[in-house]
Amino acid sequence: MVKHTEDISFSLDNGSGVPVYRQIINQIENAVVSGRMATGNRLPTIRSLAVNLKINPNTIAKAYNELEIRGVVQTQVGSGTYIADKRPEVADARQKKLREAAERFLQEAGELGAEKDEIIKLMEDI
């Protein structure tokens, strides 16, 4: 039985320099490794997402296509795009991605001269 959930939302940042299609890829991968999207869940259609995010359908198609190449999703022609079978690394992947995100942030915080105290205080405040 194929589930039809579409409970994923995207937030794009146009000024960050990160290509839009990669932001989409990242957010889908994050949803997968965090367990919010699981095997068999359906992704939004290219068209609906294009309308939602106000971007060109080609951009989303490119993201889905790359995710398919990586084995994260599978496309069923005429039906939609689905999260692929769980692969073993998923559990590790979340930790890895979380740690990488933390390191990117700490790198930048370090450049801004923030010490551990200030950073943790900031985390607690927000």
Next chain:
Amino acid sequence: MVKHTEDISFSLDNGSGVPVYRQIINQIENAVVSGRMATGNRLPTIRSLAVNLKINPNTIAKAYNELEIRGVVQTQVGSGTYIADKRPEVADARQKKLREAAERFLQEAGELGAEKDEIIKLMEDI
């Protein structure tokens, strides 16, 4: 335009999608708003930095040029590129940049399903 310190180091991430010249701009701005680079400090020469970072001098020139247009640095042809006169917003800018970096990180951590506890624990560990 007096001091000649060059105590800034750069770290580039080629796979992040953020253009190299923008990474350089960000890191220089971070150094300025954090106080590590102050008015009159000299930046590394375009050519020396190009050798250091193993990138094309034009890429660095582009970064320095944008910083000049934005009023962050001043160039003296034949002499070098220097941090421009401190403008009043500098003090606020650090807080703003730090908060933005934190928000970007928390956004991504949220996508990965991390709660505040896990995040703070991670911060303390690294």
Next chain:
Amino acid sequence: MVKHTEDISFSLDNGSGVPVYRQIINQIENAVVSGRMATGNRLPTIRSLAVNLKINPNTIAKAYNELEIRGVVQTQVGSGTYIADKRPEVADARQKKLREAAERFLQEAGELGAEKDEIIKLMEDI
């Protein structure tokens, strides 16, 4: 970003010492402050202008880029470059630029020993 007029023409002077990209910037700014180009008007594409002016596309890209950093234009990759939202100073800017141009001319005319009479006569003749 609605209108698609491209009613701006450029005239470059190679021997003047003023960099080509700066001449382009000046002429676009002049068109904006004089009202010939208004918010939303599209600039010529980089490539078409490069062909027209017989210069390298990068030179035009550099001009457009600086105009974007200064907030004069906005770019939509895949679509074109457009005059940005009108900012309040525009009205004053025309007078300022006109007066500066006049002062540069009178400075040079003075060096050439021309008096007001001769200058005004010249203006009427041309």
Next chain:
Amino acid sequence: MVKHTEDISFSLDNGSGVPVYRQIINQIENAVVSGRMATGNRLPTIRSLAVNLKINPNTIAKAYNELEIRGVVQTQVGSGTYIADKRPEVADARQKKLREAAERFLQEAGELGAEKDEIIKLMEDI
């Protein structure tokens, strides 16, 4: 008998894009064709002018050198640099330069949407 007048003053504009050495050349040529500097008049020494204008002596040397190549000045080693013998074209040259300066100005004024009336009024006001 060689005259030793040094009654020429310079005004440099660093932001104009025109190289400093060319600004110097122009202003000396203007002084010559306008009759303010005549055959045999001595130019300021490179060193004194460098101090006055706060620029590098090499820049002035380059200007004087180019003027010598063009036959506008002559250098007497150990004595100084002097305006060369008047050549026939000088009388015409002033008109030509004046007209060119006027045309550059009118070009820019035209870009700013100024009509003859406004321009003449501006000339009269300043």
Next chain:
DNA sequence: GTGGTCTAGACCACA
């Protein structure tokens, strides 16, 4: 086809 990024390399203005 639109603009953006990056490389490579030539030549110039200035100290």
Next chain:
DNA sequence: GTGGTCTAGACCACG
């Protein structure tokens, strides 16, 4: 040796 300008050309993101 410093930065600035310009050319040429490759490849990318986006529509």
